[in-house]
Amino acid sequence: MKKSYPLFSFVLFNLVFSLSIAPAQEKKLERIRVGGGSASATQMSMWLAKEGGFYEKHGLSVEAISIPGSSLALQAMLAGDLPIIQLGGAASIQANFSGADTVIVATIVRKFLFWIFAKPGFERMEDLKGKVFGTTRFGTLSDLAARFALRAHGIDPERDITMVQTGGPAEAITAMVAGKIDAAALSPPATLTARKFKLRELLDMSKLEAEYHINGVVTTRKFLRTQEDIVRRFLKAYVEGAARGQKDKNFALKVMGKYFRTDDKEILEESYETTIKSNFAIPPYPSIPGIASLIQGLEKQNPKAKGAKPEDFADSRLVRELDQSGFVKSVLQ
Helix, strand or coil: CCCCCHHHHHHHHHHHHHHHHHHHHHCCCEEEEEEECCCCHHHHHHHHHHHCCHHHHCCEEEEEEECCCHHHHHHHHHCCCCCEEEECCCHHHHHHHCCCCEEEEEEEECCCCCEEEECCCCCCHHHHCCCEEEECCCCCHHHHHHHHHHHHCCCCCCCCCEEEECCCHHHHHHHHHHCCCCEEEECCCHHHHHHHCCCEEEEEHHHCCCCCCCEEEEEEHHHHHHCHHHHHHHHHHHHHHHHHHHHCHHHHHHHHHHHHCCCCHHHHHHHHHHHHHHHCCCCCCCCHHHHHHHHHHHCCCCHHHCCCCHHHHECCHHHHHHHHCCHHHHHHC
């Protein structure tokens, strides 16, 4: 006679059922929207993390939005639409001076990724004294970088040289070729075009002994306080994406090609070599010296900058945690 085991069957069914739904429960992702500037090599960490599936790996369903202009990204963050943004320059600090509770939690690029090119015939930076220097727009990062480099070589940008606005890197190159300006600060991939026109490279600014918060992660202290684990998981994905980009050149080139909307190998190679491979700072501790330099640059515009402490504009806790726990080392291997 065939025996029946109703209790055993019931227990077995429940065990199998619970195991079958466990993965589905584990895969429940926290939804979040984040923002970054228009596609460029310095902005790639956010997109490398997305294309590598690292947000999902760390429990996040991320809608990443490209926003041209730091002011728009800041407005969206302060309105609560994008609680985490990728942002560089002094925008976060300026917002803080105006009463916002912005805080820098990571700096992925801390070196000036600009190269100063000049017309043929120039050999040294010092040769630019008394000449015409082109900058995209006054107050932009390229303008700030150019003025810093000029001062480092004994040239006062206010008195020793004529600074003019060109409107963009392509216009600056055209103006140099036409002889309307003598030099300009360019970033990849405009550097590639400059070399093709036989313009003279005078200075690689990434070699300067200077740090700036060129690009990184910014949130609000309120969001960091109330949603710390989301920020932690975002930074894990962000760091892992950057590390994958450094280790896997083909992956990085593919992602850049998608977001740059180009398959031009020269442009992609130039951007990869000068930025991702050489100048992604991992672990991305907020650059305190870089923030100090930015504050110093704001002193003429804002009285609040005088005496401000750079540590007050950053929070290094989570990056330090990822570093000391061994997480950063594990993703770099």
